Each structure stands twice: as C-alpha cells, then as structure tokens.
Amino acid sequence: MGGIVRDIFTMGARPIASLNSLRFGELDDERVRELFAGVVAGIAGYGNCLGIPTVGGEVYFHPCYRGNPLVNAMCVGLVKQDEIALAVASDIDSPIMIVGAKTGRDGIHGATFASEELSEASADKRPSVQVGDPFMEKLLIEACLELIAEDLVAGMQDLGAAGLTSSMAECAAKKGRGVEVDVLKVPRRELGMTPYEVMLSESQERMLIVPRSGCERRIEEIFDKWGLDATVIGRVTGDGMFRVYEGENLVGEVPVAALTDDCPVYRRQGEEPPYYKELKSMDLTNLPQLDPLESLKRLLGSPVIASKKWVYTQYDHQVMINTVTVPGREMQPF
Missing domain, CATH: 3.90.650.10 (PurM-like C-terminal domain)
Structure with a gap:
C-alpha cells in the first residue's frame, strides 16, 4: 500500500483513492483463509490510517493461487500535466x-x-x-x-x-x-x-x-x-x-x-494446459438439464460470486468525503 501511494505523489500528484484486486486459493483451505484475512487487514490498516479511501476492488478464488496469492494494489491521484x-x-x-x-x-x-x-x-x-x-x-x-x-x-x-x-x-x-x-x-x-x-x-x-x-x-x-x-x-x-x-x-x-x-530478459515457454483444451472443445448444445433455482443457489453460494461485504466493510471508503458510489450500493441520482 505504501509503495503504490508513493508511486503517485512522487510524480507530484495528490493521492485521492485506492483500489485492489485479490487472488486466493479455495476457502476450504485453512491456510488460504489465514492469508486472505491477513491481506485484507493489511490493506485496511494501512489505507485507513493514511486517510485515502479504498473505493473499489475485486476478490477471486481459484486453486492455482493456493500456494501463492496475488495481491494487486492501485492508487489514483490528481496532478496538473505541466506540474508532473x-x-x-x-x-x-x-x-x-x-x-x-x-x-x-x-x-x-x-x-x-x-x-x-x-x-x-x-x-x-x-x-x-x-x-x-x-x-x-x-x-x-x-x-x-x-x-x-x-x-x-x-x-x-x-x-x-x-x-x-x-x-x-x-x-x-x-x-x-x-x-x-x-x-x-x-x-x-x-x-x-x-x-x-x-x-x-x-x-x-x-x-x-x-x-x-x-x-x-x-x-x-x-x-x-x-x-x-x-x-x-x-x-x-x-x-x-x-x-x-x-x-x-x-x-x-x-x-x-x-x-x-x-x-537479462527471461522469456518463459508457455504451454496450454489440458483442462483448457478440454473446456474449449466442450459441446454447449448438450449441456445437462439442471433445475434453474438450484443452479442459481449454487452460483450465489460460490465465494467468487458471493457478497464481499466482509471485505469492503473493513475499508474506509468515505474518508476525504469525495466518494460518490460506495461499495455495495448503487449510484443514487442527484
């Protein structure tokens, strides 16, 4: 958090907002839950004390992030072009x-x-x-x-x-x-x-x-x-x-x-994983018949789609009183 804020004011801009994009393994893993809680607490603790609102973000869960979560942080600032x-x-x-x-x-x-x-x-x-x-x-x-x-x-x-x-x-x-x-x-x-x-x-x-x-x-x-x-x-x-x-x-x-x-510049060799090849060849005309209501419940119960209220309520998104649309709410007409 400190580094991305310094990237902004080192250019002469005043930081006005921060955002984040987080990637973790599946939540049935105790270690993943510990890392998830720690990252969110760290972002909240630093950003809230600094007085810059966290105005948006996203959280995604997938097994590939189990051993190494990905934490992307972003800061936005304002500066006149001729004063950079x-x-x-x-x-x-x-x-x-x-x-x-x-x-x-x-x-x-x-x-x-x-x-x-x-x-x-x-x-x-x-x-x-x-x-x-x-x-x-x-x-x-x-x-x-x-x-x-x-x-x-x-x-x-x-x-x-x-x-x-x-x-x-x-x-x-x-x-x-x-x-x-x-x-x-x-x-x-x-x-x-x-x-x-x-x-x-x-x-x-x-x-x-x-x-x-x-x-x-x-x-x-x-x-x-x-x-x-x-x-x-x-x-x-x-x-x-x-x-x-x-x-x-x-x-x-x-x-x-x-x-x-x-x-030196490292050029890594890319390889398409087998599961991706399989998914690309799936015949979408022969999907199994599922109960729509049950399918909706399963979707809403997925951590990827479920409410992230537990996360964004830890962030101060109204400090500086400039935030028009706060997390979890739709924009209201003036």
Missing part, C-alpha cells in the same frame, strides 16, 4: 538526498520473497517483509508535495524493490549518468548494518530526491518541519558508473546499465 515531477538525475554533480524514514534491515530481498510460494516456513523470512508506518507516510506525502509546489526538485523517485540500489540506478540510467553514494551518511534505525544491507533495504516511507541547484537547505527545513529526515548521501556523476562508498572506502562498483538496460 520526473524520476531523473540529469545534471552532473547534483546532490542526491534520501528523505523520510530511517533505514533498517526490514525488506531486504522483499521483492524476491513476494514471488515465492508461501508455506509455514515463510514465517522465518519475516525480515523480508517491509514494516509500514502509514502515519509517517502521510507526513511524507505532505512534505514531498510541498517540495514540488516550491519547485525545489529536479528529480524524485520512490524507494521500492532493492531500495537505494534500484532507485539510484533507475534515476541515473534515464540520462546515461552515474552515481556515487556513501552508506555512512544514510540515516539508520539499526546498528551494525553492512553496505549490502543499507543498499538493499526496502524500508518503507523513504524517497530519493535530486534537488535543484542550491535548494538542499530549504528541503531540509521543510522535512524538519514535518519531523522527517532529509540528508545528502551522494552525487550524480557523468561516467555511467554506480559506486558505493563506506566513508573513504570503495565497497562496490558496477556500470549503471548493468542494473537497468542490460539486465
């Missing part, structure tokens, strides 16, 4: 700042964890799960939108999967630039973190900012007002290299392009 902020590090020697929350060990390898099949052993990988703080996210929204309103930012990017590594590489790659970062300057909330951990942490409520020339002090003032960190941790270079320092020591060096444009 870009995630670009263009000018050589521009400072690079990290703003928002302090960095911890949570979320390391989080993107990998999100694609794994879940089991009882997954509980041992809890450090891979990011720890979200929606109240800090709300402060980050207001601070970042204030920066953009004052035109203090040349580039801004959310710290998502792979944390500083991916966000800095992506910003630099768009203009063929390089970057340097000193991990000792990154504000932390845990002791003894290695450069590897700092660069891969996916701690939430953080943003990467490339300020306009001479605007660093004003940016620090704004974030201090909102009770958040804003620290210069590196600079943009012109040689296309990504260098990681720990103080004076160079601890990592790789071409930026190796992390972006030159990454």
